[in-house]
Amino acid sequence: MSKALVRKDRLQGAGLDGALPYLLLAPSLLVVMAVLLYPLIDGLRASTKFYRYGKPLRDVGFDNYVQLWSDPQFLNSLMVTVSFVASAVILETVLGFALALFCSREIAGIRFMRTILIIPMVVTPVVVAIVFRLIYASDAGMLTAISQTFGGGSVEILGRPLRAFIGLVALDVWEWTPLMFLILLAGLQSLPVEPLEAARVDGAGGWRLFWDHTLPMMRPILAVAIVLRTIDAFGTFDQVFVLTRGGPGEATRLLSIFGYDTAFKFQQTGYAAALFVTMGLIILACAMAAVRLLKKVEAK
Amino acid sequence: MTKLWVRYAVMGLVISIVLLPIYWMVAASFKTNKEITQDATLYPHAPTFDNFTRLFAAKDFGHFLLNSVVVTTVSVLLALIFGSLGAYAIARFRLPFGLDRHIGLSLLVMRIVPPVVILIPVFLFILRLNLIDSWLGLIITYTALNVTYCVWMMESFFREIPVDLEEAAMVDGDSRFGAFRRIVLPMAAPGMVATSIFAIIVTFNEFMFALVLTSTPRAMTMPRGTATLIGRIDTDWASMSAAGVLGALPIVIFAFSVQRHLVRGLTLGAVK
Numbered sequence: 001m002s003k004a005l006v007r008k009d010r011l012q013g014a015g016l017d018g019a020l021p022y023l024l025l026a027p028s029l030l031v032v033m034a035v036l037l038y039p040l041i042d043g044l045r046a047s048t049k050f051y052r053y054g055k056p057l058r059d060v061g062f063d064n065y066v067q068l069w070s071d072p073q074f075l076n077s078l079m080v081t082v083s084f085v086a087s088a089v090i091l092e093t094v095l096g097f098a099l100a101l102f103c104s105r106e107i108a109g110i111r112f113m114r115t116i117l118i119i120p121m122v123v124t125p126v127v128v129a130i131v132f133r134l135i136y137a138s139d140a141g142m143l144t145a146i147s148q149t150f151g152g153g154s155v156e157i158l159g160r161p162l163r164a165f166i167g168l169v170a171l172d173v174w175e176w177t178p179l180m181f182l183i184l185l186a187g188l189q190s191l192p193v194e195p196l197e198a199a200r201v202d203g204a205g206g207w208r209l210f211w212d213h214t215l216p217m218m219r220p221i222l223a224v225a226i227v228l229r230t231i232d233a234f235g236t237f238d239q240v241f242v243l244t245r246g247g248p249g250e251a252t253r254l255l256s257i258f259g260y261d262t263a264f265k266f267q268q269t270g271y272a273a274a275l276f277v278t279m280g281l282i283i284l285a286c287a288m289a290a291v292r293l294l295k296k297v298e299a300k
Numbered sequence: 301m302t303k304l305w306v307r308y309a310v311m312g313l314v315i316s317i318v319l320l321p322i323y324w325m326v327a328a329s330f331k332t333n334k335e336i337t338q339d340a341t342l343y344p345h346a347p348t349f350d351n352f353t354r355l356f357a358a359k360d361f362g363h364f365l366l367n368s369v370v371v372t373t374v375s376v377l378l379a380l381i382f383g384s385l386g387a388y389a390i391a392r393f394r395l396p397f398g399l400d401r402h403i404g405l406s407l408l409v410m411r412i413v414p415p416v417v418i419l420i421p422v423f424l425f426i427l428r429l430n431l432i433d434s435w436l437g438l439i440i441t442y443t444a445l446n447v448t449y450c451v452w453m454m455e456s457f458f459r460e461i462p463v464d465l466e467e468a469a470m471v472d473g474d475s476r477f478g479a480f481r482r483i484v485l486p487m488a489a490p491g492m493v494a495t496s497i498f499a500i501i502v503t504f505n506e507f508m509f510a511l512v513l514t515s516t517p518r519a520m521t522m523p524r525g526t527a528t529l530i531g532r533i534d535t536d537w538a539s540m541s542a543a544g545v546l547g548a549l550p551i552v553i554f555a556f557s558v559q560r561h562l563v564r565g566l567t568l569g570a571v572k
Contacts, residue, residue, distance in 0.1 A: 021392075021393035025385070028450075029403070031440075035443070040418055043418065115559060117314075118556075119552065122551055124504070125505060127526065127547045134540070140537045178318075235414025235416045237507070238508060242527055259420075263420050269424075276418075279414075283414065
């Protein structure tokens with residue numbers, strides 16, 4: 001935000017020049033309005049209608065929204081999503097932070113590790129799901145192969161509700177801990193060294209140093225990283241679609257999958273639209289709360 | 301202080317956790333189904349390329365790759381051009397009613413909401429345009445999704461370029477466009493590279509919209525084709541792993557070749 005204050009408008013002219021910024025903005029705004037905003041409003045309208053076989057039949061006002069909150073399938077999906085997001089983000093933050101602290105001082109090999117850690121983030125999510133199916137499969141999986149090497153039997157993951165859920169969280173942790181690590185490592189490396197040195201001279205040990213100095217200074221960037229990751233995790237779709245398709249039963253059916261099935265399998269477009277609008281509002285509320293919290297932290 | 305060997309042990313552990321799953325898929329792609337399910341070997345004992353040749357011969361993988369490349373290239377290019385122009389306007393002009401700031405912020409909000417929220421409306425929109433299962437339908441959608449990101453990223457890059465340089469050029473008799481072309485553009489080029497790299501990776505990997513907007517190999521992209529394939533060949537692990545390897549290979553090669561530009565984009569500019 002401080003950048004906005006130093007902005008200069010010396011370049012602003014008159015006449016045709018005055019219209020220039022609008023002309024420059026026009027293509028972006030037109031595309032966004034036509035392809036994102038207009039459909040969004042259209043979606044809001046669809047969410048107040050009753051659909052059968054993909055055709056709108058009648059207006060039902062806010063009935064779809066009301067119905068959501070007494071629909072056990074929706075409530076279950078919401079629970080699954082929240083548990084998934086919470087467990088994944090917490091694990092990723094803790095692991096990523098620990099690893100970043102570990103690597104904050106240059107030692108040989110860090111560069112190589114950073115390069116390797118890029119892989120999970122850039123591999124197509126659909127393929128990440130394939131990778132994990134190949135790990136979890138009870139007949140061909142890596143876990144089974146390892147277990148058999150040590151004389152054990154086959155390992156079943158995706159057929160059992162709790163294990164499938166844990167398996168999905170493990171996939172997400174594998175895929176996104178590197179992102180947490182990279183953000184937090186950059187944050188650690190940008191911290192001023194003087195306060196830490198001073199505290200060390202005063203005799204503070206490792207843990208003291210961490211709790212009293214490193215952690216407070218890292219709070220803003222931790223918050224940014226957590227917010228980014230949380231919002232992203234809420235929208236997880238590809239990996240679940242390929243790994244479990246929401247099953248077994250409803251054990252891994254995130255909101256995104258439930259909404260997709262509602263719209264494209266059961267053709268209840270209006271109900272699904274209401275679900276996604278609700279989901280968007282929940283995420284926006286979370287994001288706004290987080291931003292407010294961030295500002296408070298920064299103001300301190 | 302932690303002992304040096306402990307550090308190397310942890311690094312070794314992390315690297316193997318990242319690489320082992322990938323290794324398992326790559327290894328499986330060179331095995332036969334019999335070797336995968338019955339022998340459960342840890343590495344391919346009799347490596348074969350059959351899985352790959354089969355994918356290209358019978359399963360349209362050439363099509364998927366072509367579709368992905370065309371759709372990704374065109375939409376990222378369009379988004380980058382549109383986005384850079386818009387970002388320049390926001391970064392350099394002060395509009396009435398704080399419009400510049402509001403536009404920047406609303407575009408960011410559009411970016412933050414997970415795309416799944418607008419999946420249905422976008423589907424209905426493309427359906428109405430009669431563009432389901434076509435390159436154009438995907439290009440329109442991806443351009444819009446990328447524009448918000450390009451504006452956001454390019455704005456921060458433009459802001460880092462001192463305005464005095466342009467001013468000096470204009471005082472020296474350059475037109476505004478001349479100043480933009482000769483001063484701003486070269487300085488913003490690294491930013492444009494960083495922005496498009498991330499956009500390319502995200503667009504190439506995109507699956508959800510491709511899932512609802514395409515239905516035949518005519519327009520299916522790589523991730524969409526891969527996912528469809530494994531839906532059909534549920535326990536054909538060999539083809540599935542080969543499809544996974546092929547699906548990810550282009551983008552992993554691309555990412556490695558440009559990795560030093562990658563981190564800033566991945567973190568939405570949070571890390572410079």
